[in-house]
Amino acid sequence: xxxxxxxxxxxxxxxxxxxxxxxxxxxxxxxxxxxxxxxxxxxxxxxxxxxxxxxxxxxxxxxxxxxxxxxxxxxxxxxxxxxxxxxxxxxxxxxxxxxxxxxxxxxxxxxxxxxxxxxxxxxxxxxxxxxxxxxxxxxxxxxxxxxxxxxxxxxxxxxxxxxxxxxxxxxxxxxxxxxxxxxxxxxxxxxxxxxxxxxxxxxxxxxxxxxxxxxxxxxxxxxxxxxxxxxxxxxxxxxxxxxxxxxxxxxxxxxxxxxxxxxxxxxxxxxxxxxxxxxxxxxxxxxxxxxxxxxxxxxxxxxxxxxxxxxxxxxxxxxxxxxxxxxxxxxxxxxxxxxxxxxxxxxxxxxxxxxxxxxxxxxxxxxxxxxxxxxxxxxxxxxxxxxxxxxxxxxxxxxxxxxxxxxxxxxxxxxxxxxxxxxxxxxxxxxxxxxxxxxxxxxxxxxxxxxxxxxxxxxxxxxxxxxxxxxxxxxxxxxxxxxxxxxxxxxxxxxxxxxxxxxxxxxxxxxxxxxxxxxxxxxxxxxxxxxxxxxxxxxxxxxxxxxxxxxxxxxxxxxxxxxxxxxxxxxxxxxxxxxxxxxxxxxxxxxxxxxxxxxxxxxxxxxxxxxxxxxxxxxxxxxxxxxxxxxxxxxxxxxxxxxxxxxxxxxxxxxxxxxxxxxxxxxxxxxxxxxxxxxxxxxxxxxxxxxxxxxxxxxxxxxxxxxxxxxxxxxxxxxxxxxxxxxxxxxxxxxxxxxxxxxxxxxxxxxxxxxxxxx
Numbered sequence: 042x043x044x045x046x047x048x049x050x051x052x053x054x055x056x057x058x059x060x061x062x063x064x065x066x067x068x069x070x071x072x073x074x075x076x077x078x079x080x081x082x083x084x085x086x087x088x089x090x091x092x093x094x095x096x097x098x099x100x101x102x103x104x105x106x107x108x109x110x111x112x113x114x115x116x117x118x119x120x121x122x123x124x125x126x127x128x129x130x131x132x133x134x135x136x137x138x139x140x141x142x143x144x145x146x147x148x149x150x151x152x153x154x155x156x157x158x159x160x161x162x163x164x165x166x167x168x169x170x171x172x173x174x175x176x177x178x179x180x181x182x183x184x185x186x187x188x189x190x191x192x193x194x195x196x197x198x199x200x201x202x203x204x205x206x207x208x209x210x211x212x213x214x215x216x217x218x219x220x221x222x223x224x225x226x227x228x229x230x231x232x233x234x235x236x237x238x239x240x241x242x243x244x245x246x247x248x249x250x251x252x253x254x255x256x257x258x259x260x261x262x263x264x265x266x267x268x269x270x271x272x273x274x275x276x277x278x279x280x281x282x283x284x285x286x287x288x289x290x291x292x293x294x295x296x297x298x299x300x301x302x303x304x305x306x307x308x309x310x311x312x313x314x315x316x317x318x319x320x321x322x323x324x325x326x327x328x329x330x331x332x333x334x335x336x337x338x339x340x341x342x343x344x345x346x347x348x349x350x351x352x353x354x355x356x357x358x359x360x361x362x363x364x365x366x367x368x369x370x371x372x373x374x375x376x377x378x379x380x381x382x383x384x385x386x387x388x389x390x391x392x393x394x395x396x397x398x399x400x401x402x403x404x405x406x407x408x409x410x411x412x413x414x415x416x417x418x419x420x421x422x423x424x425x426x427x428x429x430x431x432x433x434x435x436x437x438x439x440x441x442x443x444x445x446x447x448x449x450x451x452x453x454x455x456x457x458x459x460x461x462x463x464x465x466x467x468x469x470x471x472x473x474x475x476x477x478x479x480x481x482x483x484x485x486x487x488x489x490x491x492x493x494x495x496x497x498x499x500x501x502x503x504x505x506x507x508x509x510x511x512x513x514x515x516x517x518x519x520x521x522x523x524x525x526x527x528x529x530x531x532x533x534x535x536x537x538x539x540x541x542x543x544x545x546x547x548x549x550x551x552x553x554x555x556x557x558x559x560x561x562x563x564x565x566x567x568x569x570x571x572x573x574x575x576x577x578x579x580x581x582x583x584x585x586x587x588x589x590x591x592x593x594x595x596x597x598x599x600x601x602x603x604x605x606x607x608x609x610x611x612x613x614x615x616x617x618x619x620x621x622x623x624x625x626x627x628x629x630x631x632x633x634x635x636x637x638x639x640x641x642x643x644x645x646x647x648x649x650x651x652x653x654x655x656x657x658x659x660x661x662x663x664x665x666x667x668x669x670x671x672x673x674x675x676x677x678x679x680x681x682x683x684x685x686x687x688x689x690x691x692x693x694x695x696x697x698x699x700x701x702x703x704x705x706x707x708x709x710x711x712x713x714x715x716x717x718x719x720x721x722x723x724x725x726x727x728x729x730x731x732x733x734x735x736x737x738x739x740x741x742x743x744x745x746x747x748x749x750x751x752x753x754x755x756x757x758x759x760x761x762x763x764x765x766x767x768x769x770x771x772x773x774x775x776x777x778x779x780x781x782x783x784x785x786x787x788x789x790x791x792x793x794x795x796x797x798x799x800x
Contacts, residue, residue, distance in 0.1 A: 073317050074282055075431040077297035078473060080232055080240075081280070081310040085299040087228055088242055092201060092304050095139060095218045096183070098132040099203045102142065102216055111207040113147060116214060120144040120153035129155040138224035140191070140198050145172060146214040166217070171202040175215050179206075185306055187248050187261040188222060197222045197260065199250050201304075222251050222260075229253035237316040239287070239294070245305035247275050252289070259289045264309070271296055273479050275307065281476040282424075287311065367441040369419055370426035378440035378448050382500040385438075385450050389493045396452035397460045398503045400489040400511040401429065401467065406445035409482065411633060412664075417477045421484060428470040432463065448507075454492065457524075464488050464522040487514040488522035496525045540596050542578065543589055547602060551577055554609055555769035558778070559624065559740060559762045562754050567779075569622030569656070571762065572610040573769050574602075594630040603631045604640050611648035611655065613772050617779055624656040624684065629663045638675050645679070652680035656705065660686045665700045673701060684740070688728060698735065706732045710743020710763070716752055729757045 105128055110119035119125055129142045133155035144153035149167025151158065158164055166172045171186040186200040198219040205213045229240035230253050241264060242251040249264045265272040271285040280299040287294050293314045300307040365377040373381070385396050403409075403425060410418040422445070429439055429447055438450040451463055467488065474481040489511025497503035506525040514523040523529070546552050556570035576584045593599040607625060614623035631637050645652055657676060663669060673683055682704035698706075708728055715721040725741070732739045741753045744763030753761055770778060 073295060073312055073431075074297070074427060075470070076234070077295065077310050077312060078280075078282065078299075078470075081297040081299040081308055084229065084232060084240060084310065085301060085308045088225065088306075088308055089301045089303055091138065091220075091224065091228075092185075092301070092306075094136060095201050095220060096203070096303075098136065098139075098142070099201070099216050099218060102128055102132060102144075103203065103205055106205070111205075111213060113211065113213060116205075117146050117152045120146065120214075125153045126155075129153060136218075138221050140194065140196060140219040140221050143217045143219075144214065145217060147176065147212050149176070152214070169200070171200050171217060172215065175202060175204040176212055179210060179212070183304075185244055185250070185304060187244070188250060189219075191219070197257075225251040226253050226255060235312065235316060237292075237313045239289075239311050241309045241311075243275060243307055243309060245275070245278060245300070245307065247272055249289075250306065256289050264288060270476075271298075271309075274298060274476055274481075275309075277479075277481050278307075279481050280473055281481060282473065283476050284314070369422055370441050372426055372430075372447075373438070373440040375440065375442040378438075378442055378450075379500070381438045381440070381450060382448075382503065385452060386493065386497075386500045386503070393494075394452070395454045395492065395494045396450055397454045397493070398491045398507045399449040399451060399460075399464065400442075400507040401447040401449065402487050402489075402511055402515065403445040404485045404487055404515065408633075409484070413477060413480065413482065417480075417482070420477050421475050421482065424475045425471075425484065425486070429467060432466045432470055457492075460490060460492070460524075464490065468521050485521065487511060489514050489525070490522060491525045539584075539589065540592055540598075543576070543593060543596070543598055546576055546578075547598075547605060549579075551579065552602065552605070553577060553771065554606065554613065555771055556613070556623075556775040557762060557769040558767045559760050560766050561760055562750075562758055567619075567621060568760055569624060569654075570614075570775060571624040571658075572606065572613075572626075574606060575769075590628075594628055597630070599628045599630045600635045603628060603635065604643070607640055607644035608647050611644045611650040613775070614654060615648045615650045617776065619779055620654060621779070622654045622656055623650075624658055626658045626686065627663070629660070632663055632669050632672065638672050641676055641681065642679065653682075655681045656684050657681055658684045658686040658707065670701055677702075677704075698731070702735075703737055705738045705740060705759075707740045707742055708758070713741050713743045713749055713753070713763070714745065716749055722752070722756075725753070725758075726756050732759075733757065 105124075106116075106119055110116055125144060129144070132142050133139055141154055141156035143151050143155075143166070145166050146152045149165050149172050151164040151166055154164075169186065169189070171184045174184050175181055182204050184202050186202065188197050188199050190197045198221055200217050200219050202215050202217040204215045207213060225242055229251075233240060233253065240253045241249055243249055243264045247263045247265060247267075249259050249262060252259060263272070264275070265285065265288045269285055269288070270283050271288075274281050274283045274296075275298060278300050280297075283296050283298065285294065285296060286292070294311040295314060295317065296309050296311040298307055298309045365374060366372065367374045382398065388394055389396060403421070406418070406421075409421060422441075426439075426441065426447070429449070433439060433449065433451075436452050438452070440448050442448045449463075451460060454460060467486065471484055471486055474483050476482075489507045489509065491497060491503045491506035491510060493503060496506040509529050510523045510525040513529045514520055517523065553575045555573045555575050557573060558570055559568045560566075561568040574586055574590070576586075576589055578584050590599075593602055610623050610625050614621070627637060631640070641655070641657070644650075645655070659673075665673075677683060683701070684705040684707055685698070685703045686707045687709045688706045706728060708725055712721045712725050716725065729739050738759035739757075740760040740762055741749075741758045742762050744750050744753065744761045744765045746765060749763075750761055750765060767778065
């Protein structure tokens, strides 16, 4: 009997602890995260609007200065005029939260104000930070000062100041607006939901400008110590969530920070961790009480000689928990998910209570692990888990069912819109970068959705439907979530079979390089060839590169395939009767999983080809990390040239050109084929001009008509490549082309260009 009681008490204690563990802290953190982020966004917009209104009036006041007054000796006269006084007063009256607008000359004297100046006294602002900064730094036009207490009014204000310079760049003075901090205090108080919540307006350098609850001693001082996580995240100037000890009240807080869109400042909204936990103190005390009772009971049982009971019962309970939960996220695992899904399906069969199954997968998680490490990967998983839980209702169920996969059972479901709203809420939650140490990591997810009433009679059917929808969502770059429909086919089976065939293709010599000529537009001579990979499948015939290159990259096969391409292309080029160049594409994955420098050096050594005859092409998808940049520099030191392919199709082209001294820019064929459109023609001209300024050559891809070739030549393009010149050809055809065919290109400026093949 005593043993039985001890077991019951032990199980109650473990159940109580599990209840606290599962439904307590993590749920509240997730909910608080969402609340803080939303509030930070709201207050960020309101603070930004308030400052924009002030800045708009300052710009307007500056615009009212007549051109003839923009001289050092005339500026003071205008500021002291009735016209200026009326304008300043009107601006101050329009914005009730601005204590005064002031015009200050180059010597720091206040020469105009909406607030009555003392008669006979000269008022100076040259000791103020905003004057010292704007008068000494010509690159700055706007400055937001630390809080200053006005002795006359007793009010504390921050100053938004804008410099005034003439056409020659001479500093004439500035206009300043003193903004009452009570405005921000009232704004923040109206939105706080608990006494322990704090809202701060900070400057980009970490200086505290305003805070609710008010802390006079902290104003104008750093919001956090320089090495603290909060301070580092503020320095990154991007929205994020961070947990840190507050410098002001010394309490551990969860912070949501959000920089202002138009000013060097931001809003931080925080809640104490103790407040987040406050709703679970009763459960905690109850579990502790049960623990004491358990120890007493087990002690009694131990006296009776049953000492192994405590150990065996606790082991059984813990093993049961571990078997059904994921340790990283504390979420149910796949086993518990399957049980929950079966129960939901059984309930649907009886009561027709509909539910939805959502499969969620983190995009490019393998790359995140490779770039930032597995510890960072675990932190990302934990962050995503908290955000997902924060978007669910109490009746919903969530589990981690794979390394980077989660499953949600949304129940009950009354409409499709309800499911769409949840998917949209999840996607919105991912817009905030994950803060991992000093890094801000952007993470996106894809979602596949199946609905019980429409997509599955059993839990197995639902899993398959949601899985297929997830795969479709990941394959569609325009959609981050997809509902299952009958048109979605299981392309993965085909893809897996293709991957299996690709593994054998290299050893079976099914892969082949084709070569497309590149014409030098200045000389009319053949510059060289670009090596292009082809796969002649024994059953399916020629498979387009777009269908298998990505597969090779995802599977890791691009490593050995890339090495083979380098060696075969260099060997082929060495066999040509003319010293033409060969251009070879490098995959981003080769930089991550291969020693590219060693691979290129090995290919040159095996073939005997001089490095000067090799041009290596990369796209913007190759991240120019320090390691990648070092590799490219080493390749250039060998004598190889480096080209930037598909220029203009990505978002980082300009920054790419600043990051590395490329030898050539390849203009994407989409611009060339659309040359009839004025914007495409303008982009091509601008690209060519940019390349010329940077001492780079240009190759225009996709040239198919004489008109295109003429326009490119007139625009100053260095080289052309496309079907007009020749289609890609086999190794044997390339040798024959070099030996027997002659490109005759008339490069004379008058008349249309003439391009023909002469046999």
